[in-house]
Amino acid sequence: MKLYVKNMVCNRCKTAVQTELDKAGIEPVNMELGEITLKEAPTSLQLEGLARELKGLGFEMIDNQKSKLIEQIKTQIIKLVHYTDVANPLKLSTILADQLNHDYSYLSNLFSAVEGTTIEKYYIAQKIEKVKELLIYNELSLSEIAYQLGYSSVAHLSSQFKQVTGMTPSKFKTLQSHDRKNLDDI
Incomplete structure (x- = not known):
C-alpha cells in the first residue's frame, strides 16, 4: 500500500513523517519525497490519527x-x-x-x-x-x-x-x- 503526503519535500520532512509513522505503529518499507510504501495496510483508526498528526506538522495526506x-x-x-x-x-x-x-x-x-x-x-x-x-x-x-x-x-x-x-x-x-x-x- 502507498500513502501520498503533501509538502514532504526534504529529508527533514521525511524524518518528521517517519516519527509520526512510528508513533502510529505504521511500518514503512520505503519512503521517498511525497510517497511512502507501507509493509501492510494500516487500520482506518491509524490512518485518521496519522492524518491528524501530520496536518499539525504542516503535511497533508492525499487520497484522490x-x-x-x-x-x-x-x-x-x-x-x-x-x-x-x-x-x-x-x-x-x-x-x-x-x-x-x-x-x-x-x-x-x-x-x-x-x-x-x-x-x-x-x-x-x-x-x-x-x-x-x-x-x-x-x-x-x-x-x-x-x-x-x-x-x-x-x-x-x-x-x-x-x-x-x-x-x-x-x-x-x-x-x-x-x-x-x-x-x-x-
Missing part, C-alpha cells in the same frame, strides 16, 4: 488520484532540481511523462488547472530557489551553477533570475538578507 499525480509532478521536479548534481539532458516533459506514465499534455493541463500555474513556471521557480541556495553557499561560480542546473548560458540564467526575482544574481549575493522560500511554499 489527481492530487496524488500533482504531488508526484512536484516531487519529480524537486528531485530533479534539488537532489541531482548534474542537469539531465532530457527535456522536462520527457522526464515527467516517463516517470509518471502519463502523456505530458495531460500532466500539464491537470497541473495548470489545479495549481493555477504551469509546470514550466513551477520548474523555473524551483531552479531559481536552487540558484539562490548555491549563490549563498558561494562555492560555485555563476558559470558552474548555470551548467549544473542545465541553463544554456550564464546570460540565460541571469535573465531568468532577474525576471523572477527582480534583481541580478550578483545583486542577490550582495544582500544582507537573502529572500529564500521553503520548498513547500513554491
Whole structure:
C-alpha cells in the first residue's frame, strides 16, 4: 500500500513523517519525497490519527488520484532540481511523462488547472530557489551553477533570475538578507 503526503519535500520532512509513522505503529518499507510504501495496510483508526498528526506538522495526506499525480509532478521536479548534481539532458516533459506514465499534455493541463500555474513556471521557480541556495553557499561560480542546473548560458540564467526575482544574481549575493522560500511554499 502507498500513502501520498503533501509538502514532504526534504529529508527533514521525511524524518518528521517517519516519527509520526512510528508513533502510529505504521511500518514503512520505503519512503521517498511525497510517497511512502507501507509493509501492510494500516487500520482506518491509524490512518485518521496519522492524518491528524501530520496536518499539525504542516503535511497533508492525499487520497484522490489527481492530487496524488500533482504531488508526484512536484516531487519529480524537486528531485530533479534539488537532489541531482548534474542537469539531465532530457527535456522536462520527457522526464515527467516517463516517470509518471502519463502523456505530458495531460500532466500539464491537470497541473495548470489545479495549481493555477504551469509546470514550466513551477520548474523555473524551483531552479531559481536552487540558484539562490548555491549563490549563498558561494562555492560555485555563476558559470558552474548555470551548467549544473542545465541553463544554456550564464546570460540565460541571469535573465531568468532577474525576471523572477527582480534583481541580478550578483545583486542577490550582495544582500544582507537573502529572500529564500521553503520548498513547500513554491
